Amino acid sequence: MMPKHCFLGLLIVFLTGATETQPAHVSLKPQKVQFQSRNFHNVLHWQPGSPLASNGSIYFVQYKMYGQRQWKDKTDCWGTTVLFCDLTNETLDPYEPYYGRVMMAWAGSHSAWTRTTRFTPWWETKLDPPAVTITRVNASLRVFLRPPELPNRNQTGKNTSMENYYNLVYRVFIINNSLEKEQKAYEGTQRAVEMEGLTPHSSYCVVAEMYQPMFDRRSPRSKERCVQIP
Amino acid sequence: MAILQKPMSFSLMGILAASCLLLIALWAQEADALPINSQCKLEVSNFQQPYIVNRTFMLAQEASLADNNTDVRLIGEELFRGVNVKDQCYLMKQVLNFTLEDVLLPQSDRFQPYMQEVVSFLTKLSNQLSPCHISGNDQHIQKNVRELKETVKQLGESGEIKAIGELDLLFMSLRKACI
Secondary structure, X not given: OHHHHXXXXXXXXXXXXXXXXXXXXXXXXXXXXXXXXXXXXXXXXXXXXXHHHHOOOEEEEEEEEXXXXXXXXXXXXXXXXXXXXXXXXXXXXXXXXXXXXXXXXXXXXXXXXXXXXXXXXXXXXXXXXXXXXXXXXXXXXXXXXXXXXXXXOOHHHOOOOHHHHOOOEEEEEEEEOOOOEEEXXXXXXXOEEEEXXXXXXXXXXXXXEEEEOOOOEEOOOOOOEXXXXX | OHHHHHHHHHXXXXXXXXXXXHHHHHHHHHHHHHHHHXXXXXXXXXXXXHHHHHHHHHHHHHHHHOOOOOXXXXXXXXXXXXXXXXXXXXXXXXXXXXXXXXXXXXOOOXXXXXXXXXXXXXXXXXXXXXXXXXXXXXXXXXXXXXXXHHHHHHHOHHHXXXXXXXXXXXXXXXXXXXX
16 A cells, blocks of 8 residues: 555656646747848847746847758857847848747756747848939929848849849839829839929829739838929 | 763762751751740749739748748758759759649648649649650759659658648749749
8 A cells, every 4th residue: 555655646746746847947938939020131039938037037049041950059149138139141041931949048947949930031021111212303203212221132142133132123103282193103123213294383292112023012101202393 | 071970969969968967957956955945934924923922922831830840841952953954944843743743632621721722823833834844864853853752751741741831932943943
C-alpha cells in the first residue's frame, strides 16, 4: 500500500510540477511577433509574454529567408530592451519570403523562440502617398511626383527604376472645382506629368496616390494641390 | 571540249545542289527551332488580373500558416540552378503541371473558396503552355524538377501543404520566366 501511495504522490508532484513550469515557460515567450511594413521598411514588433516580466527583460532577434537552414542573429537587436527591431536591410528583396523570431530573457531564464508568419514585403507593405508639387505654365499644369521613401535596393535591382523594381505606378487625379468633377489624369511610372487643355478662369486641384496594379491596391491620397488658371 | 565541260558543269551543279541542300537543312533547322522557343510563353495579361492574383496570394498565405518547416523551400534558387534563362519557362511548366496534378487536385476540397478559383486559373496557364517544348537535352531540367517532386513526396501531406503555401512563388516565377 505504502509504495503505491508514494508512487502516486510522486506522480502528482511530477504532473503538477510539469503543468506549473509549462505555463510559466509559455508566458515568457514574446507574443504577437509580426512584421509591420511601410514603404518596404520592415520592422519586427512584439509584445512581452507576461506583464510581470516586462521589467528588466531583454530580447534577442533572428531572421532568415524562407528556405535557409540557418537563422541569423540581428546584432543590433541582440539583447535589446525595446519591443521592435528594424529588419529592413535584412529583408531587402521585396519578392522574397522571410521569417523573423524573438526570444526573451528575464531573471536568469529565457523563453523559447516565437516566430512570425511568412512575410513577403511586396504583398504586405503599406504605401504612403507620393509627394506632389505642381507648377502652372500658361494654361497647362506640370505635376511632379516623388515616391515615398523606399529602401535602397540591393544589387539585383540597380539597372531599373525604383518604380519598376517595386512594381509601382503613380495615379494622378485632377478636380475641376467649378464642375466638382474628378478625373483620372495619369497612371504610370513617370515622375513628371504635363496636363494641357485646361479651361481658362477656373481652378483645379490635383491629388495623387501610389498604386500596385498587380493587387489593385492603392495608398492613401496625397494632399490636394490647387491652382488658378488665368 | 564538250567532253571536258560536261563533268565540270556536272560538278558545279553538284556543288550548287549540295549548298542548296545545306541551306534548306539550315533553314529547316531554324524554322524548327523558332516556334519551339516562342511557344514557351504566356501573355502578360494573365498576370494583370488583380482579383486572381490576390486569391492566389491569399491561398498561399493561408497554407503557409500550416507549414512549420521554414528550412525547406520548393521554388527557390536550387530549382533554377544550372538552367538557362530561356529554358526556365519550360522548367516552370513542369512544376506547374506537377503542382496541379499531384498537389492541388488531391487537396482540392481544402482552402475553399480560394482553391477552386486558383486551380481553374492555373489550369488555364497550363493549357497555354501545352505546346511548350524544348529541343535537345533537358536532363538537367528534369533533374531539378525530380528533386522538387521527391521533396514533396518525402514530406507527404505537409509537402503538399508546403507546395500550396508557395503558390505565390509559383505565380511570380511563371511570370518572370514566361512573359
